[in-house]
Amino acid sequence: MKYPCSIIQDLLPLYVDEICSEESKKIVEDHLSQCSICKEIYDSMCNLKQEDIHDYHESQRIKSLKQVKKKILYKQILIGLSSIVLLFVLGFGIMTGLKNEIEIVNPDNCVSVSMINGSLTTRLQGSRIYEATIKRVSISSKDYLFFFVKNSQWDALTTNEEIYSELILCPEDKNADEIDEVYYFAGDYEGIESMNEIDLQKIIQNSKLLWKK
Structure with a gap:
């Protein structure tokens, strides 16, 4: 049975996302093998999906880098504060020791x-x-x-x-x-x-x- 392009084009989003039934999948594939117009629309949808996937991965990569930078910054701040506290404790200890050295x-x-x-x-x-x-x-x-x-x-x-x-x-x-x-x-x-x-x-x-x- 030959299906009109309008029906196939309605099914294409489901086909591209791989969530259509096996029967619908077979119908779309048979139509695409014979219809250049729908095939072109399908290719465009696939390219768009790939771009969306790429954008998603890129955004995840940027988000991950930001999280790494934030962790490094927090670590540097923690090390800095720890160094200041350590110097203060050492300085206070030295001062106390010198004051008690009569x-x-x-x-x-x-x-x-x-x-x-x-x-x-x-x-x-x-x-x-x-x-x-x-x-x-x-x-x-x-x-x-x-x-x-x-x-x-x-x-x-x-x-x-x-x-x-x-x-x-x-x-x-x-x-x-x-x-x-x-x-x-x-x-x-x-x-x-x-x-x-x-x-x-x-x-x-x-x-x-x-x-x-």
């Missing part, structure tokens, strides 16, 4: 003693005084003052040379004017107040004279 200050060129407003005062240049040990010793009608100061490694590293830290060693109301000499001594202070003159002289030999009346 040491006796070497007095050379940075520790001085002066009489200011009737009080004996020490000045530490380029750092901050964290704590101090001070002993006043009277022997043979002379008054001596021994002291040393401590700072943290953090202050030593982060404070510039224009910064001064001051500490009163002996205030005016404690008779600072009666002290004859002030020494910087970083040794053992145990029993220093009760030493005899000979032992005290040994301490003086191992000290640095910073002020003398």
Whole structure:
């Protein structure tokens, strides 16, 4: 049976999509083998379908590339944030460690003693005084003052040379004017107040004279 082109053309979309029945498929194929017009329409529909398939795959490829780029960007952001957090933690740890590292200050060129407003005062240049040990010793009608100061490694590293830290060693109301000499001594202070003159002289030999009346 010969079918008109209009019926075949109505069936072509189903045939191209391969969703028609076997009987319809046979009818279309027989007609296409004899009708150049419908065959041309069929070829056009096939080409259009191929373009649609190509466009679909291309859009999927672009979508996939975008997803890959997004994942890479997220990964780079995550690595960047992780690096910042790690540097912050390391920096905080180093800072804390340096602040807890307390040491006796070497007095050379940075520790001085002066009489200011009737009080004996020490000045530490380029750092901050964290704590101090001070002993006043009277022997043979002379008054001596021994002291040393401590700072943290953090202050030593982060404070510039224009910064001064001051500490009163002996205030005016404690008779600072009666002290004859002030020494910087970083040794053992145990029993220093009760030493005899000979032992005290040994301490003086191992000290640095910073002020003398």
